[in-house]
Amino acid sequence: MSQKKSGFHPAGYEPVLLARLGKPNSRHIDGYVADGGYSSWKKILSGVKTGEWTPVKVTDLVKASGLRGRGGAGFPTGLKWTFVPPKEKRGGKPVYLLCNCDESEPGTFKDRLLIETDPHQLLEGMMLASFALDVKHAYIYIRGEMVHGAEYLNEAVSEAYAKGFLGTDIQGSGLTLDITVHRGAGAYICGEETALIESLEGKRGHPRIKPPFPAVSGVWSSPTVVNNVETLACVKHILDRGPDWFKTLGRNEKNTGPKLYCISGHVERPGVYEGPMGLPFLELLALAGGVRGGKKIKAVIPGGASAPMLTAEEVQSLPLDFDGVAAAKSMLGSAAIMVMDENTDMVKAVTNISKFFAHESCGQCTPCREGTPWLNKMLKRIVAGQGKRQDLDLMLQIANQMGNGMTICVFADAAIAPVLSGVTKFRSEFEAYIAKSAALDYQLPAPAAVTDKVAARVAEGIHS
């Protein structure tokens, strides 16, 4: 990555997750250990037999830190871990930890940076989480497109085995842990945790109906925890420096720790920036050099393509954390912030996003499989100057019948969020296209009765 060492964090903020960025050979184990890496894992390896370290103790530290999942949903990580049934209730089944490195949400590129520059940080986080969860074999599911990322991870895993941090009876501790890197092959939906599980099992990535939740019955019908790369990297730092320190970094008790923000689109210096959870949007924008060419903002997507769009007014005092962005009726998601300047054609932007979702629908549920291409077709028709006056309301109707829990996973809700928010907030731009069209009007069908749970479903998040 071409990210510069300086200027990727606010003044006075000491980077945590990107602390080793720019160091020579930052991705190799010698440098990692020289910088104090694997100290928490060593602590556990030596303290497990004496009883000083127990899985419960690690889980409690993570719970106390207030860490929330960085993949998109923002679910409390420690709480997620406690959903795994205790040993006596597992019927002899092993527990699996899966690291979600399927980073595919348009606008997101933070996990890529972490694994390409400091993969051992992730591995140590996985070791600590595996100890807490009684995991003997953990997997890293990395998207197929990250060819070099997978190479680097495989190298790092080999180094960790060679140095005796992985394997059987690790350093005489009695603990056993294997880590396997598993490559995906191009499918956005595999970032949804149950689709990821199906994919790891060697199937098409079709999300599963929940319940049962993965914590009870996940991969190979065993209790499974799926955590994002950045989440697991945070675990390492919580064990290194304690939950109280972790909490001091956040904006409030419910939004804690360091956070990576991906900013792209029309800004001067797009890239990954690290700051405390809850960094104000305007501060991040300033770090990124502001809007390119000194232009004004027209719209901002705060959390990846599936997050509802916000207008320039709505981002003026926006704190970038889970609850702050949710209060603005969007979501922080994977903290993929995309800035669109005043010259952006919003109709084309929304059409582009709808193309993404039409392409990536897994095809399992009819409302999503059929609805996503129809929305895209209607939008393309408007762009082509063939739009009809009723199209906008019909699109909103279609969108409402796709979301609201009509499908197995939240993909459909994610797919309609940019259309609903785009058409609602920038309606005049769509109308301007349609005004130039000579297409004939038609009768709009009577609206179906729907309950408006879209925002709640979207807030559950889809993934990174």
Added chain:
Amino acid sequence: MSGGANVPVDSLPGQPPVGEHGALSCGKDVKFSEEALAEFEKLLTRYPTKQAALLPSLWIAQREFGWISREAVDYVAGLLSLSPAFVWGVVTFYTMYNRAPVGKHLIQFCTSISCHLNGAEEVYHECRKKLGGLKPGETTPDGKFTVIEVECLAQCDKAPAVMVNGDDHAVITKDNLDKFLESLK
């Protein structure tokens, strides 16, 4: 699902007819090299089920054979005791398994939102024009280039982003397109 290299195969010129389970035939039997077989055997030790090794096995097949033919599907299915139809179903779900031969350089243009905002579509069209008016997924007659459109490559800070085979290329614009293509030759 439809990756560019996975456009309906019958739309590609000069290809053999579509086979029984939809996969193209490469016209000969295929099998892994000794080295690939050893890698495959090692794979099996990393998972509690054989089936879980399917995606990585298909990756080996693509590396060994260049693309996933009907024969490759049958071969991998045999190795993992799965039905060819099931394997083909998995192959077609994912965009990165090539279902037809591709050029030496598989040029993958990201046109998702961040790249779109930076003019990716124009560069993508311009690139195909420069290579003799290639259709999406088509390969140049010399077998050097295949150009396709893909979804977000997680390189939004380097928009418009392009991936060639497995290598990332940053900020490919109309201005540096010639230089970029030259660097691949």
